[in-house]
Amino acid sequence: MDREIAQLLIPFVDEKYASFARKLLPKETVLLGIRLPILKKTAKQIVRSGRGAFFLTRLTQETFEEKMVFGFITAFMNPFRQRNRDNLISYLNQIDNWSLCDSFCASLSMTREDKVLFLPFLRELLIDSREYYVRFAVVMLLTHYTEECFLTECLNLLARVSHPGYYAQMAVAWAVSIFYIHYPKETENFLKDNPLSAWTQNKAIQKIGESKRISAETKQRIRHYRKPKTKCTDISG
Helix, strand or coil: CCHHHHHHHHHHCCHHHHHHHHCCCCCCCCCCCCCHHHHHHHHHHHHHCCCHHHHHHHCCCCCHHHHHHHHHHHHHCCCCCHHHHHHHHHHHCCCCCHHHHHHHHHHCCCCHHHHHHHHHHHHHHHCCCCHHHHHHHHHHHHHHCCCHHHHHHHHHHHHHCCCCCHHHHHHHHHHHHHHHHHCHHHHHHHHHCCCCCHHHHHHHHHHHHCCCCCCHHHHHHHHHHCCCCCCCCCCCC
């Protein structure tokens, strides 16, 4: 780890938090144990100082925390503009767990112009062979594209996701449940007829059923859209 990066991060190491966080991440993750709000605050301070691009060259990405700070800096530097697109792609190549992916998506602030500009890129990622490229695109849809004007395209894009990876398919199920909460009629029509695997469709229905914003009557009705289970060897996690 770069010495200047270490000076920023090491004082905030929390062994108790590290023990908790290790249970949620892949075993091979190198984890210091620093809470996300601190990492986000550090990244904001770096960007506000005008040294964001400099620090992106110093982060070794050897630890989970360095990867997270890299993602936050990239997000706060507006990666939708062409000059920062390379940093975004560089970060996507470093994502190897759901936390890095989802935290990055949530940290992005998107204008309507950004959303329109970025959508063709997300379309490409959704059919990529790399699992976390796909998950990133799906989580972006459920996080930033829930306006009605994007609804039809988002449902069509979710139907196109064919990556068999657990984290890609789980993201699709999550996205369907989010769109159902916002647009129950349209999303229920989607549940009636779509190419989703039985695993993904049924997981989406399960997640809808877990929502406190959905009535018991509705939960009972949508259970009828569960697909018969088939032998599946490609969903694992």
